[in-house]
Amino acid sequence: MPPKPLIAGNWKMNGLTADVREIGTLAQALKDGAGCDVAVFPPLTLAAAAREKAGGLLWIGAQDCHTKESGAHTGDISAAMLADMGLQGVIVGHSERRQDHGERDSDVRLKALAAHRAGLCAIICVGETRAEREAGQAEAVVLGQLAASVPESAVPGNTVIAYEPVWAIGTGLTPTQDDIAAMHGTLRRALTDRFGPAAADMRLLYGGSVKPANAAEILPITDVDGALVGGASLRAEDFLGIIRAYDQAD
Numbered sequence: 001m002p003p004k005p006l007i008a009g010n011w012k013m014n015g016l017t018a019d020v021r022e023i024g025t026l027a028q029a030l031k032d033g034a035g036c037d038v039a040v041f042p043p044l045t046l047a048a049a050a051r052e053k054a055g056g057l058l059w060i061g062a063q064d065c066h067t068k069e070s071g072a073h074t075g076d077i078s079a080a081m082l083a084d085m086g087l088q089g090v091i092v093g094h095s096e097r098r099q100d101h102g103e104r105d106s107d108v109r110l111k112a113l114a115a116h117r118a119g120l121c122a123i124i125c126v127g128e129t130r131a132e133r134e135a136g137q138a139e140a141v142v143l144g145q146l147a148a149s150v151p152e153s154a155v156p157g158n159t160v161i162a163y164e165p166v167w168a169i170g171t172g173l174t175p176t177q178d179d180i181a182a183m184h185g186t187l188r189r190a191l192t193d194r195f196g197p198a199a200a201d202m203r204l205l206y207g208g209s210v211k212p213a214n215a216a217e218i219l220p221i222t223d224v225d226g227a228l229v230g231g232a233s234l235r236a237e238d239f240l241g242i243i244r245a246y247d248q249a250d
């Protein structure tokens with residue numbers, strides 16, 4: 001049986017105090033259950049308030065963590081600190097971090113290890129650029145990122161893999177259903193080769209321009225166990241439009 005799907009919302013650098021009400025609206029709508037788990041990764045400034053509003057009905061996580069547990073790293077936050085504030089997960093290796101902060105696979109792996117040590121679920125992101133896809137290198141690039149970013153401590157309970165083609169993020173473009181199926185199948189096989197049968201339970205999310213209008217086409221694809229949603233996670237109404245794609249499928 002495929003793992004329970006996860007719809008995760010990454011607010012990125014968006015949201016002020018007033019926007020936490022969106023989490024309240026989500027929690028209210030999820031009171032009677034949903035066909036999937038739901039998580040929101042707001043900016044850290046809102047995480048405590050979001051957690052309170054979530055009332056345990058959805059997970060709240062962070063968008064990054066440091067590789068170390070504590071120390072002289074001005075401006076950084078450790079995974080232990082995130083766990084201490086009651087967060088359940090952390091996104092690591094998002095392409096915007098790789099691009100804006102020069103994060104390499106080796107950094108992403110250390111961040112995921114730090115998350116695991118702190119008892120957090122690591123959402124590890126991989127994905128090719130447009131140039132890499134056009135050069136026919138998408139699969140090789142993504143497999144390389146997967147091998148070097150996912151630590152040996154990964155198990156289905158503490159790790160989620162998000163495949164996000166960089167060219168699909170925030171652009172309104174998405175790969176074809178066949179291309180998503182092919183990449184997710186490749187990821188599943190690579191994880192199975194490395195982790196054995198447990199890999200069947202590791203959630204593989206698709207991310208990149210997922211919206212209520214295309215969720216019903218993307219989410220049922222084999223080996224797609226949910227979505228990592230950016231822009232369409234900022235308003236509860238849009239995000240619920242994606243979450244409800246699972247209720248309709250039930």
Ligand SMILES: O=C[C@H](O)COP(=O)(O)O
Nearest residue numbers: 010169170208209230231
């Ligand atoms: O983390 C989320 C992704 O980068 C997708 O963003 P998007 O849904 O705005 O394309």
